[in-house]
Every structure is written in structure tokens, then in C-alpha cells.
Amino acid sequence: MSVDFSRYKNDFPILKRKVRGGNTLIYLDSGATSQKPEIVIEAEANFYRTKNAAVHRGAHLVAEEASEVYEGARENVARFIGAKSDEVIFTKSATESLNLIAYSLGNPESKFHLNSGDEIVVSEMEHHANLIPWQQLAKRVGAKLTWFKITDEGRLDLSDIDKLINKKTKIVAITHQSNVLGTIVPLAQITKAAHAVGAVVVLDACQSVPHFAVDVKKLEVDFLAFSGHKVLGPTGIGVLWGKAELLDQLEPGLFGGSMVDSVSMQGATWAKAPRKFEAGVPNMAQAVGLSAAVDYISEIGMDKVAQHEHDLTKQLISGLQNISGVQVIGPVDMKDRGGVVSFTVDGVHPHDVGQYLDQFGIAVRTGHHCAWPLMRRLNLVGTTRASFHLYNDESEVKVLLNTVSKIKDYFKVSK
Amino acid sequence: MSVDFSRYKNDFPILKRKVRGGNTLIYLDSGATSQKPEIVIEAEANFYRTKNAAVHRGAHLVAEEASEVYEGARENVARFIGAKSDEVIFTKSATESLNLIAYSLGNPESKFHLNSGDEIVVSEMEHHANLIPWQQLAKRVGAKLTWFKITDEGRLDLSDIDKLINKKTKIVAITHQSNVLGTIVPLAQITKAAHAVGAVVVLDACQSVPHFAVDVKKLEVDFLAFSGHKVLGPTGIGVLWGKAELLDQLEPGLFGGSMVDSVSMQGATWAKAPRKFEAGVPNMAQAVGLSAAVDYISEIGMDKVAQHEHDLTKQLISGLQNISGVQVIGPVDMKDRGGVVSFTVDGVHPHDVGQYLDQFGIAVRTGHHCAWPLMRRLNLVGTTRASFHLYNDESEVKVLLNTVSKIKDYFKVSK
Amino acid sequence: MELDSLYQEVILDHYRSPHHKGLSADKDIQVHHNNPSCGDEITLNLIMDGMLVKDISWDGVGCSISMASASVMSDLLIAKRYEEATKILGAFIELMQSKGQSQGDEVMLEDGVAFAGVSKFPARIKCALLGWMAFKDAATQVIK
């Protein structure tokens, strides 16, 4: 059987707090941001208490030590996703990662870049962070944005993949797992089609890296982005991973100190990756915190985390299916499906559903989840979303199900 | 007389640590990054322990509380610089702030934007972060970059201001205080000339906001950038301030969640500032930490901090002038001059000077300080730089002076 | 429980049977407002007769608070003079910002006092204000 996860809960100070109605917090909003174990909080704090100095710049001991732990964090995060150290770029968030790569790919000085008439492929279930940067890039260079549709069950519709990914395609930007539906996309088919036409694949791994083992070597994508704050790490840190050969060909998107090879008033040349992409004094304490998070979760084991969340998801979906007037939005079979469960309650607006749950200490997210086009496609004004991480447990799912079953009565909506 | 600053030192845990040679750290590298009082470290940690949730998104109590403290931090930082709350944008660093505004001003969809043939004025003493983004912007839109020269004493040379700032000028981007020379620029003359031709002024306030009172209303600049980590705050947080009327006219530079008014597959429209410029889950804990830093330093009083650093600077400059073979680089009179002191030791490379000081626990910075063009202008390979913050004291300056006076002997350089 | 102070019976009634919902054929102006963080949307038609609010009609999707509030707003402001409507609007905004400290003026706000509890739920205040802000925007445009 799987590990007993109950002992991990204690590591997360916030999970002890009381919220509305005097209830202990039942945090089911990890899809938005995860909670942090004390060991991560302390790693960040202790960086400030003992090693804080500007990395790569100082001639003094503390600066040396700061550089050591910062670069150590990079190696550690690289190991976590099966990457080489020099391929890992620290950003402030997945959003920044995706925007940066879009700027780089749009820069005519990059050896690999977009031209007018080229095509960018996304999907109907992208988070705004993996949609709008590409809309903007398309607009800037005169490229065309096209997209995969989704099926009624909330799977990616690959039926027109051969038309969508064609000779004009330069970029395919796709989510690894939908933050609304929980759908995990069939990546192998997509990377194969993209590479066959010489396009690069950018993976939005915000909802995958925190929840199951991701190895960039096996995925065969070209770029990957995720946020530290969803993988038990601090806010203010994200990762952009890219294949070394490609990073080498790209102009950076952010300019300033520590990323140059030489500078005159007229112009500048760049250092090598990852330095080239990290302008300015970096978010050092946050990198150190993320490194601690990655250690913490690796110690437990990503496969076990995935299994644990799988079990909870299964329990939740079958429970919801048994409540009348409740619709699960997204795949209900567990194949290629992660721990994000959207649902609606007939006659009750998601915002009101969320408010009701909040009264019982249950924290969920409601609304369009930054995936507005997907909501339109599904003809929904929004959903209520429960999402898991390793600190959740069966009893919390039971409380959620029990509370959901009473919502229609409270709002006096007829059966 | 001024306040007794000795009691503040205790608030900074890192200043108790021992470094090379068993010496207690004498931290004179605040120009690179400042140290953080325990109250700031705890503010960030306690956010994670009690209020961590995605702001502006959740339907639950913790998300409400997170939004409250995040927006509270914005109000607090706004008050600190005399701004309106909606004019303060949280970024990851000054570098990001400056790059973002350069992207916005280069976007043809912005109501105020650069065209081919327009001119951007900077200065020879800019930090790379306030130089390269403008070089890149000029390249992107076909604008021309011009610059203020500096005098031999390291002051801004305004003699050709009427030529430099002309009808073609759209942007004047200038540092408030040089991070190498300590020079404070004569801002009023520049803003007057810029506004007379309809140009906007972007102020790099990295070295001013942390050290003396800055009120954006009085400065009459249009945009201002600074980093949290230099003002006793966390890493991973910066501020971009802009006049409301201007922010209103600008397209954002970073695209994703929480910054939209509506989104379809074809395109998106934006929320109002500051939201428009803050895509993604923000660096919430860092904003809260910065807010605590601003409280801490305001409590002491910026004028007192400035006076304290002024006294130390004066002591250091006159001491250095008394050591044979030591050159102070930058103004030696104290008018319009901040607490950053660069110097050289004849016959000893700055890197070796820094290494020698490090042996005695003294942390300084050496090299070009991300101001390479300035070094070329001054015909220097680099300098050694001591820079102050409120936790420094007279005795530390004495140790520095005493140690500097022995360097030439150690390296056996003839007098 | 605390929640009952938010979801007053009056509010749920208005939510289930909203007044003045359904856009009029005629209008002086139409405005569209939304709440991007939760996706609530409202379209509002306004007809003024000089300084008199002659008709308000609206359509929209949103939570119980936003829809009920639009319903109550229409009831309250139709047939009022602009000046009076502005006063009522001001009183409603004040109630929303009262952090649970005010009961609201029942003479002026009528069913609107049912929203007093919203002021204790900061994330919901913008829901309650959605329709009111649409009216304010529309009226300002017609008047000036």
C-alpha cells in the first residue's frame, strides 16, 4: 500500500489555523498556490540570516557563499526535472517564464525566431499565461495563432493535428495538465508532429511538475515553465527550462546587470545561458526556498505524491457523481488525469458554492480559473474547483462531499 | 545631534556572524544588496505560515486575507514614496521594472510610444539595467540613443542639455544616484528640459529610495524604479511607479492571469493599472516583506538615515584622502552626494584590494559595478566600492581605513 | 451561522426572481460592466427623462449577490430624480464599506439593507456593486 501521508500535514503551519466558523482550514486550492512546509519557510529566512549578499558579484566571503547556495539551488532544481544545470533559468513565475521565451522567440536577432506568416499553435484549454503571450507575439511579428479544440469530455481534440501543425508552424505551446479540467495531454503525439515540421514545443508544466515526476529528457519538449509557489516553494520564483542548443540561439528578453559579456554605450553582448537570461540581482532567497521544497517533495517521492492525489481525486469524483444536481466538468475516468476537479451545482453560481464551502473552512477556487476561452467553449460562467496536494486526505474529501450535498438546500434550489 | 544608530544593528541577524579570519562581518556592500532586519524576515515567513493563498482569486477566507495584506503592502509602499496606491506596480526587481516600461513604451499600441527616429537620452554613468533596455528599445523601434557625458569629477555634464534633449526626445532615462560615484544628479533641470519637449522621465531610484526621502510628487518624474532588496526588503521584489495618466495610456509588457478585462482565443483586453501590469500570481510574501521593511525604515526616519550615512561617508572620504596612493573616484565634496564611495589603490587591482579587506571581515564590492561604460570613460579597470546603510557605524569606517592603509605594504607595491 | 448574514432571504428571493431583468427595446444608453476576477457580467439599459431616471433594465450572469443587487438597484432607482438616485447610490456604497458596522438606512435603501452583511465579506463587495456601478457609469454619460 501507499505511504501514510498524515504525518506530512504537520509540516505545514498554515494547515493548523482556524478559519470561518471556527473550522480548521481544509485547503483544496493548491491548483492556485500550494502551502509551504516550515522547512521551506526556514530555508528562505535562514538565507537572509546567514548568507544574504549579491551573487556573482562580491569579492567577499558572504557573496561567495550566496553564490554557492544559489547555484546549488539551480543544480538541485535541474536534477528534479532531469535537466542540465545550465538549462535552468530562474524567473519570478511561470508567467514570466512564458513571456520571456515569447520575447526571445520573437526577437529577429535570435537565430531561431518567428517571422511574419509563421504559425503558433496553442489549445482551447490554455491558462491565460500560456495564451496571451502568444497572441501578443503573433501580433508583434505578424504570425498566426491557431489552436487545438477540446472534446466534450474535456480531452484535447487531436483529430486535426495534421492540419494544425504544418510547415508554417514554428511554436506549439501547450499545457501539460489543464488547471481546470485535470486533463493530462497526449504529449508524445504533439512533440512528434511538431518536431517533424521543425517547430519547438513549449510546455506549461505549472500543474504537472508539482504533482507527478517530470523528466525533461523523456518528454522531448524544447522549453518548459513552472512556478515555485505551486510546488511547495516560495512565491516570487519560477523556472524556465530550455534545451541548451536552443537557449544558445536565443536573444534574452530581460536586460541589465550580470547577463552581459561586454557593454559599451552603443551596445552589449551576452554571457552564456543561464546567466544570459537572468538580468539583475536574482531572487536568491526564493531560489534557495524552492530548492528546499524540491528536496522535501523528492524525499517523499513524486510517484507516491501522484498516487496519493490520484486516490483522493478518484474518491472525490465518484462522490460528486452521486450528488444530484452536481456536474463534474472534465474527464471522469482516471486515465491521464490529475488532481484538479471542477464541478458545478445546478442553480447555484460557483461563487456562491465557494462561499458556502468557505463557511465550513473549505477553501476552493471559483470562477474561470484564468481560462476564460475554455469556459466559453464549455458554455459555463465558471466552475468550483477543488485541487489537491500531498497534505490533503480522505477525511477532507468526505467533509467536502458532505458539504456540497447540502448546498442546494441552503440556496433553496429545487431538485 | 542625530539619533544613536547602534541599537539598530542588533535587528540584523547576519551582522552577528563571523566571517574570514574569525572576524565579525563588517558589511559595506549595501549598494549591491542591503541586509534585512529580523522583522522583515519574519513578515515574509509569517505570511506563509498564516495567510498564504492566491490573491484576487479565491472565494475563501485565506485568499481574502492574502489580498488584504498584499494590497495593504501596495498602499504602504505608495505612501513611502508619496504615490497613489494604483500607481505602484510590484515587479521582481528594478531591472524588471525598467525592462517592462521599455517594452510598454515600445509597443505601438500604447497611446504614448516611441517611433522610428525618436530619441532616448541616458547618461554615461548608468547601471547596465538602465542602459541596455534602452539600447534594445532603440534597436527595436529604430530610435536613437544619446547620452549625457560626465565631468572629470564624476558629475553629470549638463553643458549640452539643450542639444541632447530636443524635439525628437521621447524618453530621458537617468539614475537618481550613481551606484559607483555616489553622485546625485540635478534632476530638476532634467525634468524641466524633458517636459518642455514632451518627453517622459524614467528615474532609476535604486540608490536613492533606500537612502534618503523620495517623494514622487516633488520629483516631477514620470516613472520610477527601485528594488526591494536594497531597501532592507526581501529579494524577488521591485517597484515600478508611474503617473496614473501615463500608466493608463500604456500597453502592459507581461501577459497572463489576473491582468485582463476579458479574453477570447483571438485577443484580450486589460484591467486597469496596477492590475494590468501584474500578470500571474504575484510575489505576495515578498511584497509583504517589503512593506515591513518600509515600516521599519520609516519608523527610524529617512532623514536620519540620510544624515547618518552622510556622516559616515564624510569620515570615509576624508580618511581615504589621507592615505597615500589611494584615489577616491567620484565627488569628494559632500553636496549632492550619497553613501557610495569608490576608490583605487595604486598598483593593486581592485579585486586584490577586496580580497585583502575580506580577510579582515570587511565586505566591499570590486569591479565595474555593472557600469562598464563609466569605467571606460574613467579609464579604469574597476574600483573598490564601500557603500553604507543604517547599520554601519564609525568604528567600521575606522577599521576599513586602517586596513586600506596596509594594502600597499602587503602587496609590496612601492610608494 | 455567519453565512446567513450574507445570504439574507430577501437576497435569495431577488436572485431567484430578479426585477427589471431583460433589456428594454428603447434606451438612451447601454453599458456593459464585468468583474474579470470572477467573470460576472452585466449589461444595463438606461432611459432618462431630463433629470429623472425613467427606466432601468438589465441582463447578466453572475452570483446571487451581484444579480440580486442589480435587481434591488433597479427597484430603488427607477422613477427617482438623478440627484436622489445619487444619494441612494452613495448610501449603498457606504453600507458596503462599513465592515459590518452599519445596518443601513431602511427608509432610503429598502431591500438594499439586506446587503449589510456583504460588508463583512470583502471579496463580495465588488459583486454587490456591479449593477450600481453600471448605473453610475450610464447615468454620468447621459447627463454630461
Add this chain to the structure above:
Amino acid sequence: MELDSLYQEVILDHYRSPHHKGLSADKDIQVHHNNPSCGDEITLNLIMDGMLVKDISWDGVGCSISMASASVMSDLLIAKRYEEATKILGAFIELMQSKGQSQGDEVMLEDGVAFAGVSKFPARIKCALLGWMAFKDAATQVIK
């Protein structure tokens, strides 16, 4: 004191009177390397005679460690066969990465062992390697 292990007498001597400094008129190749974080720069001329390192000359600005190391490197590698030079380079890099645990092979590295102390100062390792990396780059380009 600890610092003396970094600034050995031999290093300071090379720094004050560097060998093979001043670029030769002839060259098979010229390379320019720098260290952007501290601004150290070196230009290096290399002349090969088949697989024999016939001459190295260089010019540059930088700290004592980088300049002395370029001086020692030239002394060591001139008149060596490429294969032998590569071995010496390897031994020097290994010494730099030894974190203070190695003394260096005095037969092979001669004055180069004076740099053993650098390995305890991580920020200075790139200074000590600047000239060596320039040589490696130059030689690789000529050979292939």
C-alpha cells in the same frame, strides 16, 4: 594568515614582472577572453609548429591572480607538445577544483603549484583559469 596561502610570493613576483607579456608580431591565432563579472581581460597570441606549442604571448588587465597565472601558464606551455600541454592544463584545472585538498604536482606544474591556495577561494578560480582557458581555446582552433 589565510590570505597568504592565496597570495604566495611566487604569484606576486609573476604579477609584478609577468613573463611573455606583450603580444608577438606573428601569430597563428589570436583570442580574446574576458571575465564579465570582474572585468578581467586577456588577449593571447599562439604560434604552433605542427603539434608543438612554439610561442605564447599575451596582454591583458586583471587582478594579480589572473595576470600571474597567465605568466606561469606561458612559461609552462611554451615548447611543449600539444598533448603534454593538455595534460598540464588538466592538472592545473584539477588543482583549482581541489578545494584546498591538493598541493599540486610540482614536477609538472612548477610555479603553478603556488596557485594551490586559490582553490579555497571559489570566486578567484575563474581568475586563475582565465589565461589557461584562452590558451585552450586558441590551441583547439589551430589544431582542428
